[in-house]
Amino acid sequence: EEEYLAGMDTCKHNLHDRIIWPKGATLLTVSALKNTLSSLWKDLSDWGVSSLGKSFYEFAFSILEDVRRVRSIASWNLNPGLLKLFAWSKDFNPRVQQNVSAQV
Structure with a gap:
């Protein structure tokens, strides 16, 4: 159990993200x-x-402050593409994620 809890604590340094690509982008x-x-x-x-x-990607940061700094910006423009970061979750599965985006 200690090993499991230590692993969960380490994952505070991780983020998941999705890149939203424009149609036809490489x-x-x-x-x-x-x-x-x-x-x-x-x-x-x-x-x-x-x-x-x-x-979908997983990012691992060496210090928690870097996680906070990166998450302080809602999305990162990759030209082309938009990087959307969200909190790490232990049961994350990219195959069951909804690919939803809205244009305004």
């Missing part, structure tokens, strides 16, 4: 996404990203 590879975000997140400590499929 999707970024994970390494290209990391390079793009590195220029936007210059002042952050170590962080990593992994693909979860269906344009």
Whole structure:
């Protein structure tokens, strides 16, 4: 149980996100996404990203303050594409997420 709780505590440093791509856009590879975000997140400590499929990703940050700083902006413009971050959840499954977006 201690190991489980320690793992859950570590996940406070993680975020999930979805990239909303415009129709016809070329999707970024994970390494290209990391390079793009590195220029936007210059002042952050170590962080990593992994693909979860269906344009969903998981980010892992080395310090909690970086999680707060990144989440303080609702969405990040990737030109093209929009990065929408949300809190990590233990039972997240990209296959059951609704792909809903509204144009105003």
